[in-house]
Amino acid sequence: MLTEEEKKEIEAELKEYEQKNAVCIEAMKIVQRHRGWLSDEAIRDISEFLGMTPEELDSVATFYSLIFRKPVGKHVILVCDSVSCWVMGYDKILQHLKTRLAIELGETSAEGKFTLLPVACIGACDEAPAIIIDNKVYGNLDESKIDDILAQYK
């Protein structure tokens, strides 16, 4: 079941679209904000509320890279792996992150703190290599900068 709060937030979005199912992306992001990720149960809850089948909704959910169908850590690190960042040293940045967090891309660190995911160009190519942590963009990265940045996340 969706919580009252989730329902209220989704309902507020309904007026932005001509048809109810068009709210589904926003609805999934709302529930994801509350629950961290979208379990099968969450997909069922949302689809019921919007009058879609769970399968219909899941085919949308699984299309998008930032709708999480698996649990993620407290902070999500998106590492830009597109061309400008690649030219400017993406490999080194990724290697350093992997070593520091002791995880591979797609994994979550042991204490559930960070999830490491690839992302396509984040429009910070003039400050490549760049990453996003939660909502914040960090550019012109090197190994020591990454250490400083990671230290800010509790």
Next chain:
Amino acid sequence: MEQPLTKNIRPGAEPLSLKEYERAGGYRAVRKALTSMAPQEIVKLVEESTLRGRGGAGFPTGLKWSMMSKVDDTSRPRYLIANTDEMEPGTFKDRLLLEGDPHQLLEGILIGAFAVQADIAYIFIRVEYSLPFERLKKAITEAYNNNYLGKNIFGSGYDLELRLHVSAGRYICGEETALLNSLEGKRPIPRAKPPYATTVGLWGKPTLINNAETFCSIPHIINNGADWFKRLSRSEGDGGTKIYGVSGKVKKPGFWELPMGTTLREIIEEHAGGMQEGFRLRGVIPGGASTDFLVEEHLNMKMDFESLQKAGSRMGTGTMIVLDDKTCPVGMVLNLEQFFARESCGWCTPCREGLPWIEKILRDIENGHGNPEDIDMLQEQTWLLGPGHTFCALAPGAMEPLESALRYFREDFEQHIREKRCPWR
């Protein structure tokens, strides 16, 4: 040099508030358009300005708008969409415009919406653009509070509702018909064309879709006229200024608003400061990942839609990526094809099957496991996935850097295969 699109943008600082934007001459164009011009008159002015769409394809904006005027006016609501999905690798110009001067975009949208008599406008923005989103949201609220959006705008009797839609991360959503499916809450695969969105668009209604930078040019055309706009450019039939960008191993990566038709050399050498010490330029992808490589001999070409087409490439988004002599061209193409393979929507077979295969062949070559036949095989793929052979333009776009790399850097591919290793590692 006039820089109408970026004149209010102060990097690092908050963008202008509505009041400040007005004090800087903003919202004058939309007032004029809504209260003293007929929609047809605006469309004609935009046609005369020779503005071409800044989303990558360079479609004449006025012509697109005039297509909206020709469709049945009773088919309501009519929509307008500002495409700010901006996921083309190497591209960061719309972010600058959204972050730096959100009211300029709103003003451009308002004028466009009035010109095609749209009832509802959407701004489609990618989810990773948090800061641009916050700033746009604030600007929209200010505009509503001032009744610059909503009912009876500027007492003209014209109503417009503006909505901000945030995506959830997929390159294909920027393709305009996939975008429509995405907005409707469907799996965002592209739609068959024709019919075009101007006739059958969002929820089956007439819909105008333009890039953010395209809309940002509009207020200035209204204020200063079509001739002024054409004179901003150094190219015939392709008016205005353009936001160019450079990334890669240049001294000063960044973006600059310059006359349309500024040469690659001027952009790279003067504005981006030339190559970093110890690096030589080997190639340039002129307009985002899905454009063909150009090389040294092309540097005197003008960056405009016509000239780059003649050089066998495309202007695309106008934001270039420089390949230097210490970076492996095969590795770079592998990076690009990996992006396209991952972002393929999977709808049509050549693209869904072909791109991962291309990625695999390139990875083999890069890792020293390539075969001499691989080059011909890659060449054949550029035809199999080329224009007209796939459902949308993603796959043909993916073939542009590959095909041109095989042309200009063939010796590098051969060397990898011959020596069974990447010479740069």
